Amino acid sequence: MLQMLKHLKPYKWQLTWVFLFSLAAILFELYLPTLMADIVDVGIVNQDVPFILKTGGWMLLCSLMAILLMVGVSYFASRVSLGFGRDMRRKLFVHIEHFSLQEYEKFGSASLITRTTNDVKVVQDVINMMQRMMTRAPLMLAGGVLLAVSRDSQLSLVFLAALPVLALVIFIVARKAIPLFSALQKKTDRLTLILREVLTGIRVVRAFNRVEFERSRFNVANEDFCDTGIKVGKLMALMFPIMLIIMNFTNIAIVWFGAIRIDQGDMQVGNLMAFIQYAGMILMSLIMLSMAFIMIPRAQVSAKRLNEVLATNPMIQDPEKQATTNHGRGVVDFKGVTFRYEGAEKPVLEGISFTASPGETTAIIGSTGAGKSTLLQLIPRFYETDNGAILIDGVNVKDMQQSTLRGKIGYVPQKASLFSGTIAENIRYGKEDATEGEIYSALETAQAIEFVEKKEQGINSSIEQAGANLSGGQKQRLAIARALVRKPAIYLFDDSFSALDYKTDSKLRNALKTETSGATIIIVAQRVNTVKDAEKIIVLNEGEIVGIGTHEELLKENTIYQEIVASQENGEVSA
Template sequence: MIKTLAGQVKEFKKDSILTPFFMILEVIMEMIIPLLMSSIIDDGVERGDIHHIYIIGIWMVVAAGIGLFAGVMGGKYGARASTGFAKNLRQAMFENIQTFSFSNIDKFSTPSLVTRMTTDVTNLQNSYQMLLRMCVRAPFSLVCAMIMSFSVNAKLASIYLVAVLILGAFLALIIWRAMGYFTAMFKKYDDLNASVQENVSAIRVVKAYVREKYEKSRFTKASDNVYRMAVKAERIVSFNSPLMMLTVYSCILGISWLGAKMIVQSVLTTGELMMLLAYCMSILMNLMMLSMVFVMLSMSVASAERVSEVLNETPDIVNPDHPLYEVKDGSIVFDHVSFRYNKDGKKNVLNDISFSVKEGETIGIIGGTGSAKSSLVNLISRLYDVSDGRLLVGGKDVREYDIETLRDEVSVVLQKNVLFSGTILDNLRWGDENATEEECKRACRLACADEFIDRMPEGYHTYIEQGGSNVSGGQKQRLCIARALLKKPKILILDDSTSAVDTATDAKIREAFAKEIPNTTKLIIAQRVSSVQNADRIIVMDNGEISGFDSHENLIKTNEIYREVYESQTKGGGDFDENGGE
């Protein structure tokens, strides 16, 4: 974990080295000032030597000035190092997330990833700054002050040693008790973020069903859980300050009482007593500072583990040692393919699937909800890897291809259509960032998206809100299809992506595909028989297995499942789910 996080310091190593250097310089100046103060009292004030007072006073000002400069520079470099460290952490996490396969992403929830990239990284940023500044300054100051105190008077300095040992034991107990609550508190942040994220993303559903009161109570519960954990932790930490003050004042009383006796006995000078009192405050305040650092570090341990989990997560799907960078054609072969989402699971989602598709064929895929239609097509572009068997594209196993090359040749319009904030052209160019406006218009004509775009005042420069909230479901689907077509893929997969489109427009889209992209292999998942009946062949899925694979006419004669659905839909009725299918 430490090695993983330390690797993100990168270009801020210089700042990370200069920060403790200036902290040490500041401490040295702080240790010199009480020594000079003692000299002023003993050799200047008591002897009436005004010249000595001026000279030592000037040196004190110089030491204070150097200490001030060192403190400012330490703060400057510390801030730069910690913010740079946080920036690198977020960048590294985001870049690693981009390499995740779907199976990796399934391990982390969206709110959890948001918490890790915000709250957890902020905790690590604060801890890193404390590590560079306070974790260097406090121990060094503590040791220096202790050495200076013992060099002046070992008997009086032993009071500090006893106080430090007792206080250190109590502070260790406080940190140990508080750490468990802080760890639990950060886990509760995930629930809090989940409540906010789901409420905002589904705000239309919340308002449509008048569930604001429920959402408020849900958020309140999550917020209260964070509050309770925080209060329990802070209640324990709150003992830190009074315990520290008790120790400080006890030490001052003890040193003053014993020191006064020693001055009367001429064993100790007034200047030395003042110096010891100054070192007393330095020792105990630095110990308190160190305790707060440990509290902060204990809080960040949970954050460090959560951030490291994301950074150390390796993608399940990676390039082979010698990948292929060319997909010959759009042919597809499933050779006894089985698939399960959980590698250690016993139940397959797909069982012994075998079929082949020639380049340029149009294949319909139909089946009830939960029959694994989407799981089947997700394997083609290696969004998941097969568990058993082989899947060939262009005559080669998909695991032999460079992932980027394979996915460039396979365009997938997923069930959940996603548009990003930006103009229509910006969204279309996700398919090809170098596409001209004319190429974008052609893709929209094929997807029948030009029909509504041309009616918009700003046309292709119309701004799309986040998530495509200012366009309808059918319009969103057609834009996503056009975006996929811009890739000029060898394989086009439409995963129930015309479900919100009327049947007439659906027919136009299929007709345009047949005429304009005849050499592209097309896989069309649909619930409506009318969407796939003109396909060259149709796969009927049932509970993760292929129930039938033939033309529309033959399936009506030979496949009972397909025939029942066809008859129910042509007679005005239903689809696969009318009887509550899976």
């Protein structure tokens, strides 16, 4: 939690005003019992009405000033806490954006969402509460004790019995609450994960009639979260009655022993009334502190989770000095590349070496799980290689700025990812300043112009989140157009034609030859029909290259490729 406080540096002046306003408000509040005691002991005893009215006026003024100052405290405390929440969400978002895929997989998207929203809100609320209570309560406690002792030091001994009991209650509750708060946040992650899986996979859930199963799974996680929340609620609910009982018994003891001292002539009635009010302030400040001590453990859990994200340095870093490259060529060299996923028993790719040159298409084919998509994702440094090197125009990708490297690449992922907005906005994701002419040209090459023009608003037609209002083939073609509008030196197509029919696939590949004639094209595909016209076909099997050549060469010499062709041969592909 202390690490979180360093993020409050930009708000030091607001925090200063919170402290000063709280101090001034408490001084006015602490003065009120003294004025009341004077009214009773001087005004009422001497029947001095002007003194009563004058002192009462001072009491009203002190109360009004205390109220105005506390409004100021609330205003500045809210600005600080809300500003902290805004800044922290921004820092997390920017930091997460720099994560490699290894870091994303380490935390999981559901956990990152929970940390960026729920955990930030918890810490934000506690910072707000700390400004109001942790500033006010200690000052009120110190002032109340000092003035109570000054009124009657012997009667103040009552607090020696009450305070240890209060401290014990706070300690017991906090000790039980900390592990529960930690479990609560983890169960929030689990709940978010299940909810996200069901919402994103709703078609699969319904297609396999697993609605009841998912409902049951969600109910288990929901009930688990609820049970833990109830336990926390019971602890909080139990604490306050105990506090009030201790507070009321303390007041009874003060009145009892105070009455004895008044009867003995050692204390005046006004002093006893003032002492009771100071006792109330002391006990109320302790209750406020106890609330803070109960909430701080939860904030500590959330702060720890936030610090875990912020303290995680991305595995993939930009070099201190940018290497110089030849612009526009796009030669891709793999030299003995090996890659293993974290926790995997064996490498997913091992000893990969090949060259993809400008003006030719390099296709990668192999069985499912052979490592084709992983190989493609190593080029833009989504993952970091374990051994070997990947060179772009003779420069190791590790020696290039990520922005420079990815600026050379037009990447079309296996799963077409579109964003809510218009078609034009999604295409301009590839090139921010793309003109309408460039957009239409990219759409035409990607064989998407026909269905786009049929829409009432054309390229200004809306796309729902994740392209929910488009078919799989339409999404793939828009994703291809997004890469084409960039006109990069290197095109990476990760099984990007799988949702297209053979006719559209063939027209698209023919259009690509003209549009990308001077660029390096690397295609990952499952269908032989998609790769057979490539100048170079790389056959992957269990993470290793088992053949490189043209379609005709591999068909004669490579057993694995022959098996792939035979498994797909149904009239579309023939020897």
